[in-house]
Amino acid sequence: xxxxxxxxxxxxxxxxxxxxxxxxxxxxxxxxxxxxxxxxxxxxxxxxxxxxxxxxxxxxxxxxxxxxxxxxxxxxxxxxxxxxxxxxxxxxxxxxxxxxxxxxxxxxxxxxxxxxxxxxxxxxxxxxxxxxxxxxxxxxxxxxxxxxxxxxxxxxxxxxxxxxxxxxxxxxxxxxxxxxxxxxxxxxxxxxxxxxxxxxxxxxxxxxxxxxxxxxxxxxxxxxxxxxxxxxxxxxxxxxxxxxxxxxxxxxxxxxxxxxxxxxxxxxxxxxxxxxxxxxxxxxxxxxxxxxxxxxxxxxxxxxxxxxxxxxxxxxxxxxxxxxxxxxxxxxxxxxxxxxxxxxxxxxxxxxxxxxxxxxxxxxxxxxxxxxxxxxxxxxxxxxxxxxxxxxxxxxxxxxxxxxxxxxxxxxxxxxxxxxxxxx
Ligand code: PLP
Numbered sequence: 001x002x003x004x005x006x007x008x009x010x011x012x013x014x015x016x017x018x019x020x021x022x023x024x025x026x027x028x029x030x031x032x033x034x035x036x037x038x039x040x041x042x043x044x045x046x047x048x049x050x051x052x053x054x055x056x057x058x059x060x061x062x063x064x065x066x067x068x069x070x071x072x073x074x075x076x077x078x079x080x081x082x083x084x085x086x087x088x089x090x091x092x093x094x095x096x097x098x099x100x101x102x103x104x105x106x107x108x109x110x111x112x113x114x115x116x117x118x119x120x121x122x123x124x125x126x127x128x129x130x131x132x133x134x135x136x137x138x139x140x141x142x143x144x145x146x147x148x149x150x151x152x153x154x155x156x157x158x159x160x161x162x163x164x165x166x167x168x169x170x171x172x173x174x175x176x177x178x179x180x181x182x183x184x185x186x187x188x189x190x191x192x193x194x195x196x197x198x199x200x201x202x203x204x205x206x207x208x209x210x211x212x213x214x215x216x217x218x219x220x221x222x223x224x225x226x227x228x229x230x231x232x233x234x235x236x237x238x239x240x241x242x243x244x245x246x247x248x249x250x251x252x253x254x255x256x257x258x259x260x261x262x263x264x265x266x267x268x269x270x271x272x273x274x275x276x277x278x279x280x281x282x283x284x285x286x287x288x289x290x291x292x293x294x295x296x297x298x299x300x301x302x303x304x305x306x307x308x309x310x311x312x313x314x315x316x317x318x319x320x321x322x323x324x325x326x327x328x329x330x331x332x333x334x335x336x337x338x339x340x341x342x343x344x345x346x347x348x349x350x351x352x353x354x355x356x357x358x359x360x361x362x363x364x365x366x367x368x369x370x371x372x373x374x375x376x377x378x379x380x381x382x383x384x385x386x387x388x389x390x391x392x393x394x395x396x397x398x399x400x401x402x403x404x405x406x407x408x409x410x411x412x413x414x415x416x417x418x419x420x421x422x423x424x
Contacts, residue, residue: 001047002031002046002047003046003047005046006034006045006046006047009034009046010031010032010034013032013034014027014028021167033045033049033051033381033386034046038053038065038066039065039066040064040065040066040401041053041061041064041065041398041399041401041402041403041406042065043057043065043386049384050384051381051384051385051386052384052385052386052398052402052406052409052410052413053065053386053398053399054380054385054386054387054396054397054398054410055386055387055388055395055396055397055398056273056397056398056399057273058268058388059210059242059247059268059269059397060268060269060272060273061269061272061273061399061400061401062245062246062269062272062273062319062322062328062399062400062401063272063319063322063326063328063399063400063401064399064401067272067318067322069318069321069322070271070272070274070315070318070319070322071274072318073314073315073317073318074274074275074311074314074315074318076314077093077310077311077313077314078311080310081310082310082311083306083309083310083311084310085305085307085308086114086303086307086308087303087307091308091310091313092310093310093311093313093314093316093317094114094308094310094313096313096317097112097313097316097317097320098111098112098114098279100317100320101266101279101281102281104251104252104320105252105264105281106252106254106255106259106260106261106264107260108260108283108284109260109261109264109281109282109283110281110282110283110284110287111281111282111283111284111286111287112279112280112281113128113279113280113281113282113300114277114278114279114307114308114313115278115279115280115304115307116267116276116277116278116304116306116307116309116312117153117267117276117278118152118153118239118241118242118265118267118268118278119152119153119154119155119158120153120155120278120304121239121241121265121266121267121278121279121280122152122153122155122157122158122161122203122237122239122241122265122280123153123155123157123158123302124265124280124302125201125203125237125239125263125265125280125282126144126157126158126161126200126201126203126237127157127300127302128263128280128282128286128300129144129200129201129235129237129262129263129286130142130200131290131300132200132235132286132289132290133200135289135290135298136289140197140198141197141198141199141200141234142198142200143177143178143179143195143198143199143200144160144161144176144178144179144199144200144201144202144203145178145179145180145181145188145191145192145195145199145201145202145203145234146161146162146163146178146179146180146202146203146204147163147180147181147182147183147188147203147204147205147209148163148180148181148182148183148212149163149164149183149209149212149213149215150162150163150164150180150183150203150204150205150209150212151163151164151167151205151209151210151211151212152203152205152239152241152265153241154167156171156174156175157176159171159174159175160175160176160177160178161178161203163180163212164211164212166391167211179191179195179199183204183209183215183217183221184221185218185220185221185224185225188202188224188225188228189224189228192225192228192229192231192232192234193228193231193232196232196233196234199232199234200234200235201229201234201235201236201237201262201263202225202228202229202234202235202236202237203237203239204222204225204236204237204238204239205238205239205240205241205242205243206222206238206239206240206243206252206253206254206257206259206261207222207243207248207253207256207257207359208242208243208248208253208359208362210242210243210362211242211390212390213357213364213366213390213391213392213393214357214358214359214362214363214364214390214393214395215357215364216357216358216359219257220257221257222238222253222254222256222257222259223257223258223259226257226259226260226261229262235262235263235286236259236261236262236263237261237262237263237265238252238253238254238259238261238263238264238265239265240252240253240254240264240265240266241265241266241267241268241278242268242362243359243362244264244266244267244268244269244270245266245268245269245270245319245323245400246269246323246328246329246332246360246400247269247332247360247361247362247397247400248359248360248361248362249329249332249333249336249359249360249361250329251323251329252264253359262282262283262285262286263280263281263282263286264280264281264282265278265279265280266278266279266280266281267279269319269400270316270319271312271315271316271319272315272316272318272319272322273399274315274319275309275311275312275315276306276312277309277312277313277315277316326401328400328401331400331401332360332361332400333360335361335398335400335402335404335407336358336360336361338404338407338408339358339361339363339396339407339410339411340358342407342408342410342411343356343358343363343365343411346411346412346415347365347411347414347415347418350415350418350419351368352367352368352369352372352418352421352422353365353366353367353368353418354366354367354368354392361396361397361398361400361402362396362397363395363396363397364390364393364394364395365393365394365395365396365414365418366392366393367392367393367394367418369392369421369422370392371392372392372418372421372422373389373390373391373392373393373394374389375421376389376394376414376417376418376421377389377394377417379417379420379421380413380414380416380417382417383409383412383413383416383417384409384413385409385410385413385414387414394414394418396410396414398410
């Protein structure tokens with residue numbers, strides 16, 4: 001039973017808030033949870049009920065909620081200055097963070113351009129790649145190659161290189177024309193060779209296409225894309241907005257195939273998931289093409305108001321320090337093994353499950369019954385877990401800080417919810 005305050009908050013939510021990716025007619029007929037606080041890997045609603053945050057508050061949470069080290073770093077920075085622009089000024093945390101990011105990024109990525117969401121990190125990579133080729137005298141190289149089932153955000157450029165018809169179809173007339181191929185070595189190789197003269201860049205989500213349904217790429221795919229790009233003089237954009245910061249078992253997914261992209265897009269987990277911040281890293285080669293006299297107009301004409309926000313950068317620095325002190329990557333590998341066991345023993349044998357896919361702490365459980373994934377994610381709340389589906393796929397994207405017992409709960413609750421929804 002919900003208390004009076006919760007009912008009143010729900011009514012006001014329905015009156016005033018329009019929720020993303022949500023059919024509001026259905027929402028308005030339901031009884032949405034209202035989250036009030038969080039502790040560790042748990043969300044707590046206005047009735048005091050606790051839920052394991054099984055999708056990391058939309059894939060952002062790294063060290064759990066409320067980590068003192070991140071809060072203190074943010075508070076200390078807020079006392080100094082909450083915001084100062086990077087347009088015409090520098091600030092201390094953004095300098096320190098850029099240096100730290102270059103240190104951990106794949107080799108060759110030496111420059112950091114800040115923004116505030118995954119979508120903007122991608123827009124920046126697309127626009128930089130486009131402008132780069134103009135500066136080096138190859139203006140015909142202005143198109144982008146992207147993958148079927150790809151997702152790079154919801155702004156117009158990011159949607160133009162998106163490959164999920166349900167999300168992207170309606171905006172067709174607004175988009176620029178990208179070349180789209182299946183996520184297969186041969187398809188990418190052939191398309192890059194065929195279109196090399198007009199291609200500015202290829203954009204991929206390395207190792208796993210997240211929003212497309214946790215689609216795990218075959219081993220060697222990222223390497224094959226890198227090689228095709230290098231051979232034919234095309235830039236490579238690695239969108240690690242979802243896969244970055246330890247999610248797949250290494251700091252960045254590209255590392256697993258020894259790949260350095262020309263652009264690396266990061267967001268979500270950059271601040272540990274506490275506040276918005278994004279970055280697009282690129283190479284000396286790209287950066288230096290934009291150098292010249294101010295009156296030549298070669299500068300990169302792009303910048304968001306909160307670019308390089310010092311509080312967000314301080315949070316990110318604190319989060320990166322925690323990777324060391326908490327030995328996060330080791331923990332991810334242990335938890336990934338535990339999830340793999342749970343998938344094998346408890347989930348995959350259920351008749352309602354068509355396929356399970358996993359890379360590190362990114363998991364997709366594809367159900368055979370259309371529409372059932374939504375019901376499972378509603379039902380699993382009764383067992384104290386928050387999940388969110390992607391089409392027919394139930395997603396596990398737990399915080400990297402999830403412990404052994406919480407992992408057990410995640411597996412057990414999901415199995416029971418699938419059974420409850422008719423999938424015995
Ligand atoms: N790129 C990838 C791979 C993503 O998974 C997402 C979001 O899920 C984005 C970009 C967009 O990020 P944001 O929602 O912060 O704009």
